[in-house]
Amino acid sequence: MPASSIASAIVSSIVTAILESPTTPTEPVQTAxxxxxxxxxxxxxLAGPPSMGQVVINGKTLPVAPALQIRNEMNMIVIPTMVGTDVQVRYQMDGMGNVWRIWLLTPAEVAALDSQ
Structure with missing residues (x-):
C-alpha cells in the first residue's frame, strides 16, 4: 500500500472523527x-482541633487517646492543626473511653448520614 494512501486514510479518519464529535461538551460523571x-x-x-488532650464533639468534651488518628476526606492521616471548626465527623472510642480515631466526612458521606 503506498504511503499516500495510508496518509489519506489517516487524514480521512481524523476529519470524520472531528466532524462526528458531539457539539456540546459532556459533563464528567460524578461518583462519590x-x-x-x-x-x-x-x-x-467536631467543634475544632483537639487541644490539651481533649476534643469537643456534639458539645461534649471527650478525652483523646495518646495515639489519636485523624483522617481527612481523602482518608489520609492529618495533624490536628489541619482540622477546621464545626466539621462533620465519624469517630471511634478505645476501650478506655478515649477518642482514638476521627474521620472528617466528605459532603457525600454527610448526605448519606442525612438520608439514614
Whole structure:
C-alpha cells in the first residue's frame, strides 16, 4: 500500500472523527465513594482541633487517646492543626473511653448520614 494512501486514510479518519464529535461538551460523571467505617463508630460535629488532650464533639468534651488518628476526606492521616471548626465527623472510642480515631466526612458521606 503506498504511503499516500495510508496518509489519506489517516487524514480521512481524523476529519470524520472531528466532524462526528458531539457539539456540546459532556459533563464528567460524578461518583462519590462512601468509605467503609468500622462498626461501633459514632457521628457528630467536631467543634475544632483537639487541644490539651481533649476534643469537643456534639458539645461534649471527650478525652483523646495518646495515639489519636485523624483522617481527612481523602482518608489520609492529618495533624490536628489541619482540622477546621464545626466539621462533620465519624469517630471511634478505645476501650478506655478515649477518642482514638476521627474521620472528617466528605459532603457525600454527610448526605448519606442525612438520608439514614
Amino acid at each position: 465513594l462512601i468509605r467503609p467505617f468500622p462498626s461501633g463508630t459514632a457521628t457528630g460535629k
